[in-house]
Amino acid sequence: MKITRLAILITLTFSVLKSQATEFNASLLDSGNLSNVDLTAFSREGYVAPGNYILDIWLNDQPVREQYPVRVVPVAGLDAAVICVTTDMVAMLGLKDKIIHGLKPVTGIPDGQCLELRSADSQVRYSAENQRLTFIIPQAWMRYQDPDWVPPSRWSDGVTAGLLDYSLMVNRYMPQQGETSTSYSLYGTAGFNLGAWRLRSDYQYSRFDSGQGASQSDFYLPQTYLFRALPALRSKLTLGQTYLSSAIFDSFRFAGLTLASDERMLPPSLQGYAPKISGIANSNAQVTVSQNGRILYQTRVSPGPFELPDLSQNISGNLDVSVRESDGSVRTWQVNTASVPFMARQGQVRYKVAAGRPLYGGTHNNSTVSPDFLLGEATWGAFNNTSLYGGLIASTGDYQSAALGIGQNMGLLGALSADVTRSDARLPHGQKQSGYSYRINYAKTFDKTGSTLAFVGYRFSDRHFLSMPEYLQRRATDGGDAWHEKQSYTVTYSQSVPVLNMSAALSVSRLNYWNAQSNNNYMLSFNKVFSLGDLQGLSASVSFARNQYTGGGSQNQVYATISIPWGDSRQVSYSVQKDNRGGLQQTVNYSDFHNPDTTWNISAGHNRYDTGSNSSFSGSVQSRLPWGQAAADATLQPGQYRSLGLSWYGSVTATAHGAAFSQSMAGNEPRMMIDTGDVAGVPVNGNSGVTNRFGVGVVSAGSSYRRSDISVDVAALPEDVDVNSSVISQVLTEGAVGYRKIDASQGEQVLGHIRLADGASPPFGALVVSGKTGRTAGMVGDGGLAYLTGLSGEDRRTLNVSWDGRVQCRLTLPETVTLSRGPLLLPCR
Secondary structure, eight states: OOOOOOOOOSOOSSSEEEOSOOOOOGGGSOOSOGGGBOOHHHHSGGGTSSEEEEEEEEETTEEEEEEEEEEEEEOTTSSEEEEOBOHHHHHHHTBOHHHHHTOOBOTTOTTOOOBOOOOSSOEEEEETTTTEEEEEOOGGGBSOOOTTOOOGGGOBOOOOEEEEEEEEEEEEEEESSSOOEEEEEEEEEEEEEETTEEEEEEEEEEEEEOTTSOEEEEEEOOOEEEEEEEGGGTEEEEEEEEEOOOSSSOOOEEEEEEEEEOGGGSOSOSOOOOOOOEEEESSSEEEEEEETTEEEEEEEEOSEEEEOOOOOTTOOEEEEEEEEOTTSOEEEEEEEEOOOOOOOOTTOEEEEEEEEEEBOSSTTOOOBOSOOEEEEEEEEOOSSSEEEEEEEEEESSSEEEEEEEEEEEOGGGOEEEEEEEEEEEEOGGGOEEEEEEEEEEEEEEETTTTEEEEEEEEEEEOTTOOOHHHHHHHHHTTTOOOOOEEEEEEEEEEEEEGGGTEEEEEEEEEEEESSSOOEEEEEEEEEEEEEETTEEEEEEEEEEEEEEOTTSOEEEEEEEEEEEEOSSSEEEEEEEEEETTSOEEEEEEEEEEEETTEEEEEEEEEEEETTEEEEEEEEEEEEEETTEEEEEEEEEETTTEEEEEEEEEEEEEEETTEEEEESOOOSSOOEEEEEOTTOOOOEETTTTEEOOTTSEEEEEOOSTTSEEEEEBOGGGSOTTEEESOOEEEEEBOTTOEEEEEOOEEESEEEEEEEEOTTSOOOOBTOEEEETTTOOEEEEBOGGGEEEEEEEOHHHHTOEEEEETTEEEEEBOOOSSOOGGGOOEEEEBO
């Protein structure tokens, strides 16, 4: 049956709709000619007849599903129509099992598929104004009562879609003497969604062109995998080539499957830990964070201290950080990522199972190596404040590893966990090696003092302990002794002093090896906001950084800056940077951010080194567009070099409804496709997305398994565009591409008095409808006054005025229309 969206103008108190016509008292209208009033469009049986409708479903005061198909079916033997409450609709409501099992079919409906939900405690209400069907259900009937969480019955897997996320960077280095070189970097994710399944393949490409025509290029697919959510198990299933993500064991690349609990499917609980990467850039620089050759994050930063956003909580092990300066020099170091103590609720079990075969032999090697392995790990909330956790790696070859630990919530003293891991390995040439690794993690927030000891972690491994990655490396080098980790610790501390408008932060990471020098990183910063006379909002900061590299050598840096606001959206700053190699840089910078979507800055400085001194000039601009984010920077050191950096981040998403470019959607968080028909230029979510010439736009849908409200920016709509719904609410699973059709119209707006051939006006309540599309353009008011919207060229020639159930005349519109001229005279013949 054809689905129609009818304006049902009868309010429902229960789930029964009376199909009798409703009589409206026309004398209540302020009209001089009550005989010329027609309200049959609001009372005829067609508006409440049995059929299929598209309505928004609400539960109590919360949205559940938008534009959901609802059937209204006749009841045999009664002059009534019933809203058919199906088993799928009941599942969306999250009722307790005993309530669901007690529901009976509505009598008088042949197929028995409509359930009776009426009682003294529950109601079903219809809102004609909002086209909304609301279920009023007592809380005692509900299985879920967390206001910050939506049960699986209301999650959506989205529509079939293809996607491509990309980050492109280009750097060109032009020295005064020597060869000009250009480097390119492209990485991202390609994917395809079908039902609940998601196919993803990460890719990365790099190319380096030297000035003599020589070039080097590299293409790599770090992981290609299928995954899907298993809501019944609160778990995620992954198949293919991927990286092991474990809070107990070190990460390595393998081909196989993983079944793991997914905390995001649960109500909010303890927040996980994600590492912060910080450092100091000497110039406009490119910062890359990678692991085992796979790029996790890459961006461009301005000179001075930087701190990258939190990375995924699924990342574990050591991260490689590299900073490529504008002069082509590169600094690299490692950061250890350990886990905050994880506490499970009493009686709760969280688990992970993985099986497969390792991938080893270089980052580009997709060939599996022995041994086949099986991994299992679990956390059990043994008591209210105590959790036990452990894991096992068993292989068909010569490597086994087992871990056991305990986590304790110590209340005011914070949270602590401790574990021990044993490994047993048989190396090439038959030698056996067994060893232990010990780890302690601690976290604490001091609310009264404004202090956060975000994480303190320590790990010590004896000389004979081998993690799985170390074992695979030993096998690949025929027993050779590569870097062998000894101990590591990480400390992150922050202190806020609101009364002084001051804050401080400390980050320490140390990684020692049995057979190599240590890799140490220290970062300490102080920040203060203050006033000086009539100048308000000044800020000053000082940062100290020290990096000691595994390959030898170290670098100490001190950075200080003071910033002075220039109006509401501009800023001037002076900074000085010094290192232990004799370098001293002084810079004056001007920044402009009055346009939140486009910011830029220019700077001039003087650099002094042991070998001499020079001046430098640089500038950068960042622009956020609906179809991507762009950035550019340039540096000039007269007599030394010139450099240019360009970057572009974005995504493209395609479904059966259309395709669109959008801002970067990196990661597997969901996205939403908005379809406005052929209406272009509709801004969504504060201009983060705009529909293209085909009426399609894509925006982020927030976090997986969490309600996301996406809104049309009505105030920024083009003058000739109207929308009937401006807010979309939906809960999408990981990686889903949602789809929502928005009723939008584009065209002229006309305000005029409609006159018939005899000089009279159409009756109050008559409808003006496009004969081409069937869209209602407006309704006739008192005295024939009508406000018509969304009139396209074709609509202008086919506007019919209807009352008494039929077309009575056709409107004639002038060639040009200007609302500012006031109401027009609109003949209807």
